[in-house]
Amino acid sequence: MARGPRKHLKRLNAPSHWMLDKLTGTYAPRPSSGPHKLRECLPLVIFLRNRLKYALTKKEVQSILMQRLVKVDGKVRTDSTYPAGFMDVVTIEKTGENFRLIYDTKGRFTIHKITADEATYKLAKVKRVQFGAKGIPYLVTHDGRTIRYPDPIIKVNDTVRLDLETGKIIEHIKFEVGNIAMITGGRNMGRVGVVTHRERHVGGFDIIHVKDAVDRQFATRLTNVFIIGEGNKPSISLPKGKGVKLTISEERDRRRARAAHQCFVDGAYRGLISEDDVEYPEIIDKAKILDTLRLFTDFK
Structure with a gap:
């Protein structure tokens, strides 16, 4: 009988979007507890070693991190298994590089370089809005942030633009028809398009219809839709392909x-x-x- 938390992860059981081969070893790095779920994150060791090729082994990755050279959302991270996730900004000051973790049309995290100006903010989806102790209103975002005293106009499924230095909301984008969105789950993961229609199903899942840049239409659940801008203009830069899935x-x-x-x-x-x-x-x-x-x- 198992006692305590699991501390290991078999390579065959690791998420497929990590793109680990079967023959290099038996185990994969198990992500630490953090703002993103195990199957929806990318540990820093995989990002630095397997994606950027800045290290050959986990020991080399750890030596890089212990020099406090890597920041995630503006904060230094020294844990090699820290779970970076969707919309997180990874900064390497020594090389002057900034990356935003974002999906490609195959549902994998892509290496997407961004400018220093864009690295000062991130988008976050509102997952919950409610009142806490002493009647203080607060909201919770998709990356686990709790923000007190938000604007009363902000509702669940809306998107807020956060200043990474202060952690405060600087812009609010409503979830409504006509806004551009990225799909974060399901078979259409990574696709980008404009919301055209919302089917409401009482007691079930609301279905959102989306049309991409080449006028191809698809539908997905409400929980998979992440608004990234007003109208058809995204608030962040998009990776190669602009979220259009090829046949x-x-x-x-x-x-x-x-x-x-x-x-x-x-x-x-x-x-x-x-x-x-x-x-x-x-x-x-x-x-x-x-x-x-x-x-x-x-x-x-």
């Missing part, structure tokens, strides 16, 4: 185009294809492409 055929075509372009460049480098052919790929002879592909196949 399987579009991904295939993009993959083929990228491979063909690399083939042209390598062929020109080896003297098999002229620079004019690389500049105008539509005039390349099919035989040249086959010869180049055959050469690289033999080379490998």
